[in-house]
Amino acid sequence: MAVKTILQAINDALDQAMEKDESVVVYGEDVGFEGGVFRATAGLQKKYGEKRVFDTPIAEAGIVGSAIGMAINGLKPVVEMQFSGFSLPGYNQIVAHAARFRNRSRGKYNLPMVVRMPYGGGVRALEHHSESLETLYAHIPGLKLVIPSTPYDAKGLTMAAINHPDPVIIMEPKRIYRAFKQDIPDEAYEVEIGKARMVKEGKDITIIAWGALVREVEKAMKKVEGVDAEIIDLRTIAPMDTETIIESVKKTGRVLVVHEAVKSFGPAAEIVSRINEEAFFYLEAAPKRLTGFDVTVPLPKGEEHFIIKPERIAYEVKKLMAQKA
Amino acid sequence: MLFEEFDPLKGEMLQILDKDGKIVDDKLIPKIKKDTLLKMYKTMVLGRIADDKAVQFQRQGRMLTYAPNHGQEAAQLGSIAAMEDKDWLVLAFRELNAMLYKGVTLKQSFLYWLGNEWGAHYDEGVNVLPVNVPIGSQISHAAGLAYASKLKETGEAAIVYIGDGGTSHGEFHEGMNFASAYKLPVIIVIQNNQYAISTPREKTINSKTLAQKAVSYGIPGIQVDGNDPLAMYLATEKARERAAQGEGPTLIEAVTYRMGAHTTSDNPKLYREDSEVEEWEEKDPLKRFKKYMIGKKYWSEKKDEELHKSSKKEVLDTFKEVENSGLVDLEDIFKYTYETMTPELKKQMKEYKEYLDEEGAE
Numbered sequence A: 001m002a003v004k005t006i007l008q009a010i011n012d013a014l015d016q017a018m019e020k021d022e023s024v025v026v027y028g029e030d031v032g033f034e035g036g037v038f039r040a041t042a043g044l045q046k047k048y049g050e051k052r053v054f055d056t057p058i059a060e061a062g063i064v065g066s067a068i069g070m071a072i073n074g075l076k077p078v079v080e081m082q083f084s085g086f087s088l089p090g091y092n093q094i095v096a097h098a099a100r101f102r103n104r105s106r107g108k109y110n111l112p113m114v115v116r117m118p119y120g121g122g123v124r125a126l127e128h129h130s131e132s133l134e135t136l137y138a139h140i141p142g143l144k145l146v147i148p149s150t151p152y153d154a155k156g157l158t159m160a161a162i163n164h165p166d167p168v169i170i171m172e173p174k175r176i177y178r179a180f181k182q183d184i185p186d187e188a189y190e191v192e193i194g195k196a197r198m199v200k201e202g203k204d205i206t207i208i209a210w211g212a213l214v215r216e217v218e219k220a221m222k223k224v225e226g227v228d229a230e231i232i233d234l235r236t237i238a239p240m241d242t243e244t245i246i247e248s249v250k251k252t253g254r255v256l257v258v259h260e261a262v263k264s265f266g267p268a269a270e271i272v273s274r275i276n277e278e279a280f281f282y283l284e285a286a287p288k289r290l291t292g293f294d295v296t297v298p299l300p301k302g303e304e305h306f307i308i309k310p311e312r313i314a315y316e317v318k319k320l321m322a323q324k325a
Numbered sequence B: 001m002l003f004e005e006f007d008p009l010k011g012e013m014l015q016i017l018d019k020d021g022k023i024v025d026d027k028l029i030p031k032i033k034k035d036t037l038l039k040m041y042k043t044m045v046l047g048r049i050a051d052d053k054a055v056q057f058q059r060q061g062r063m064l065t066y067a068p069n070h071g072q073e074a075a076q077l078g079s080i081a082a083m084e085d086k087d088w089l090v091l092a093f094r095e096l097n098a099m100l101y102k103g104v105t106l107k108q109s110f111l112y113w114l115g116n117e118w119g120a121h122y123d124e125g126v127n128v129l130p131v132n133v134p135i136g137s138q139i140s141h142a143a144g145l146a147y148a149s150k151l152k153e154t155g156e157a158a159i160v161y162i163g164d165g166g167t168s169h170g171e172f173h174e175g176m177n178f179a180s181a182y183k184l185p186v187i188i189v190i191q192n193n194q195y196a197i198s199t200p201r202e203k204t205i206n207s208k209t210l211a212q213k214a215v216s217y218g219i220p221g222i223q224v225d226g227n228d229p230l231a232m233y234l235a236t237e238k239a240r241e242r243a244a245q246g247e248g249p250t251l252i253e254a255v256t257y258r259m260g261a262h263t264t265s266d267n268p269k270l271y272r273e274d275s276e277v278e279e280w281e282e283k284d285p286l287k288r289f290k291k292y293m294i295g296k297k298y299w300s301e302k303k304d305e306e307l308h309k310s311s312k313k314e315v316l317d318t319f320k321e322v323e324n325s326g327l328v329d330l331e332d333i334f335k336y337t338y339e340t341m342t343p344e345l346k347k348q349m350k351e352y353k354e355y356l357d358e359e360g361a362e
Helices: A006-020 A044-048 A060-072 A088-098 A134-138 A151-162 A213-223 A242-252 A267-282 A300-306 A310-322 B034-059 B073-080 B096-102 B106-113 B139-152 B170-181 B211-217 B229-244 B274-281 B285-295 B301-323 B330-335 B343-359
Strands: A002-004 A024-028 A053-055 A076-080 A114-119 A144-146 A168-173 A182-184 A197-200 A205-209 A229-233 A236-238 A255-262 A288-292 B088-090 B158-163 B186-192 B221-225 B250-255
Touching: A002 A006, A006 A024, A006 A044, A006 A076, A006 A151, A006 A168, A006 A182, A024 A060, A044 A053, A060 A076, A060 A088, A060 B139, A060 B170, A076 A151, A088 A114, A088 B170, A114 A151, A134 A144, A134 A168, A134 A236, A134 A255, A134 A267, A144 A151, A151 A168, A151 A182, A197 A213, A205 A213, A205 A242, A205 A310, A213 A229, A213 A255, A213 A310, A229 A242, A242 A255, A242 A267, A242 B343, A255 A267, A255 A310, A267 A288, A288 A310, B034 B073, B034 B096, B034 B106, B034 B285, B034 B301, B073 B096, B073 B158, B073 B186, B073 B229, B073 B250, B073 B285, B088 B096, B088 B139, B096 B106, B106 B301, B139 B158, B139 B170, B139 B186, B170 B186, B170 B211, B186 B229, B211 B221, B211 B250, B221 B229, B229 B250, B229 B285, B285 B301, B330 B343
Parallel strands: A024 A053, A024 A076, A076 A114, A114 A168, A144 A168, A205 A229, A205 A255, A255 A288, B088 B158, B158 B186, B186 B250, B221 B250
Antiparallel strands: A002 A182, A144 A236, A197 A229
């Protein structure tokens, strides 16, 4: 065991995967020599050489497109989009090709490839550096989307993604890259893709969150007295662990979904729909979404209002608890 | 040497076999094995007949949208024949001849164009990627394949086709730059058939040749008579040698012409003069290749007649078989999105099956 941040945990996973499996290659903009703008890939080029860990042109489509070719030809590429807001030039390759090769070739070609991208706001950044674009990726058949919120899950999900037979998008909550540390195993391990994490069991209300907001929910619930909340860290957005959500809502009858992505057509809409389809008659209050506004993420001088704070989560929980069916 | 001699910036274009089937320059004739030449020729005849028939079937309402190859056969066969068996073929979508040469079956091809994904499930060991519909996005796939072969030291190269219109796409640049930055064993063949659907190449591309785009990537580019199988072979052979020696990619512009429509859904008479089409008819690749083969005593009129007859039969029989092969299995629609179906997908399939069962629908 060793105490690690999320960034160190990701680095750990990449390192161990590369050590164990020669077919793993890691690349992207500034990923090699510098070790990435956040240093997620620090030290890897030195250890595994420039052929397996390398810097690329600023060309997201080329990065993803080449990863597709590599995956078809026996490699396991793990590529980095410097920020999720810059993944869009690569979006065509991800959606039009990465997600489809298995189906297009009726199983002849599968793509064991990983696209990592830091996401989310709260870091006082320039435009395009704060987006939460879960919907863009979770909506696409053929893709899987995971978002770790702890160092333990960051390592385990990254490891699982690398060993996965289909393309996996990892959105990394950059706001908490270094925010806290956790004791995690030294050896390689996987966290199953498609399984939510029960953060805390409870009986009064189900709160679903992921990424940087899981901790904000935990903080919020310390401020709310007399409410025994069940907190679920979804951690895989697609495919969603519907079962865990439904079981929880059947027990609590109340649900709050919290995410930083903008509200309309966001992941919470899908979650609430599934709850309505499968646990409608267990509900004691209308499901509530607490999300980003339907606006471009404000620049730092206005971002305060966009970022969801524990106080607001607590406020919504109290309102939900006061509702009577 | 070849790439220095035929510099697109100096207006040079490589041609060995002229439109009448005469040798332009003896010294340039590539050494091609008789078997290879025969395979090229036979594939060209089969490809031509299959292609013309596909268009005809479409007009009869028996075929879906189809992208005709007629006129572009030499551009494909001259190049693919110079590659090795282990090499990768990365398609745009107008490469029926290259596909057939590389081991995709006619049946698979018809199956694909009749709307069945199984038509892109090629046999084991056939290193061909499926038809790539989004324009220009396939160059980086070839670069990735080649990167893997370089890393694994398998000696494989990748040949990737694109149209003249595709070179305008941003992804063309990203793929080219990636391939050249890492000196990857990639051969890029632009089938310059003069039109991007209805838009003439000159209207959207200001550079005099497409081959000269290579200059900006620091790699050789060559303009070749794309209706000349020998010239295409020679250029590709030299490009393949560069690939093998770790010198990186080569760009080949095959100057050719699409005799038919972009796809069966457009009418080229609206945007092309008949006189232009007639002029290119004179430059037909099959006619000149046949003359060359007969001149070399590798072929005869009698053999040609037999080949046409047997190829036509093969095409008709195969099409009939595919035409009657029915719809895909319902489960196949769900099964190949992921290695293992997600719980949600299983549920969707189950609900749909229940609907079919309960309503007795088909």
